[in-house]
Amino acid sequence: MKRNVKIVLEYDGGRYKGWQRLDSNDTIQGKLEDIVLKMTGNKTGIIGSGRTDSGVHARGQVANFIIDTDMKENEIKDYFNAYLPQDIAVKEVAFEKENFHSRHDAKEKTYVYYIYNNQVNSVFDRKFSLHVPEALDIEAIRKALPLFEGTHDFLGFSSLRKSKKITVRTINSLTMEKDGPRIKFVFKGDGFLYNTIRIIMGTILEIGTKKRKVSSIEEVFKTKTREKAGYTVPPHGLFLEEVKY
Template identity: 55%
Template sequence: MRNIKLTIEYDGKRYLGWQRLGDSDNTIQGKIEGVLTQLTGEKIEIIGSGRTDAGAHARGQVANFKTETTMEREKMLDFMNRYLPQDIIIKKVEDVPERFHARYNTTGKKYSYYVWNDAIPSAFERYYSLHYPQPLDIDKMNQACSLLVGSHDFLGFSSLKKMKKSTVRTIDELSIQREGSLLHFTFVGDGFLYNMVRIIMGTLLEIGAGTMEVSAIEEIFKNRIRQHAGETAPSHGLFLDEVYYR
């Protein structure tokens, strides 16, 4: 039995997210499993490093699956990229140890979020960044970023309904780069709660626009109430860039 690791890139705008759904095959996981089942002649189920929301994108999603096939990796790569939709690309196929698990073995992830900060929208960036026409105070947003870096209880920055496990996470990097009208936010951390990046983004934008104070960050950490944070930013500006393993 082989254990195969896939590195995957996709444009999520046509899909209902990563996770397979019982009433629809219009998911990233569903599309890949369908092609792998065709390739191997086996009923294949893949394990992703985590879910991405409907409309979100990935440059470096990781998944693994078990198979009896003896097909060479290069042929598997060619087959999948030939039969998958053009907006889902397999970048790499690797044989990995039997115990490798794409979700349980992760040590961290890197995300990007893009904002088109201009009164005039962009015809080209509209599917891959949030159009935010209001002026933004980047200095205040950077102050807020510095408060978010480190180990904190991020429950107030998540859409979690249940709290069976710890909601403490560590953000190692949260930075902002501007290229003309395009703002690129980089998030690197050991893990992210449900909607955590998008809620932090909504909060940062409210701080930048002046409708929320920088001090609100500490208050949200203290009271852990989701409603005190900003709105959840739309998914189409979000990219999963990389998944880290030991």
């Protein structure tokens, strides 16, 4: 029986070259497709809700694929987890309607970026948060966050070159939660351009360390010039947290 299988998975992206399958077998998509081949005997493409970059993690990545199977949902989940490495896990499996598409049907994606703001880095947080030893101007950061919300052309806050692709996106909310030295930035939006979250985070941190003014954000939106935005923070603090449909 033909089934459109939706999976929700989490992974530590530290040792992978991102989501998208490459010739080498060190991508998330590649690992999953190899297991589906073993499970069904057929080569099957797996569609992800989005392509996380090399070194980026996920707690709620969503993907789907179509196979001919009589297996039950829990049997498919158990099969995946029996063969996946310990840094990838399938948390949920559900049969969806024939036309469900994990990328096209996504309504909102939530990404989280973690900062560890202390002179000495945490032994336990170091793999999953960016160490920022300098003192941060939290009030300046709070003033900056709402300027990214709403519908804008994010070309200047991306690594894309000028192209015919539509670069307008909507950030529904950008919030900060502080718990001692741990700072969590939560991005909710309809989608994000290549490296946008990491460039926005670099811009926010430059504002927080007084290397740039809050007013510079509007200039980037106006000029659409990448060089006027902040640096690109490393990937290890970034998580795809949730995808809503």
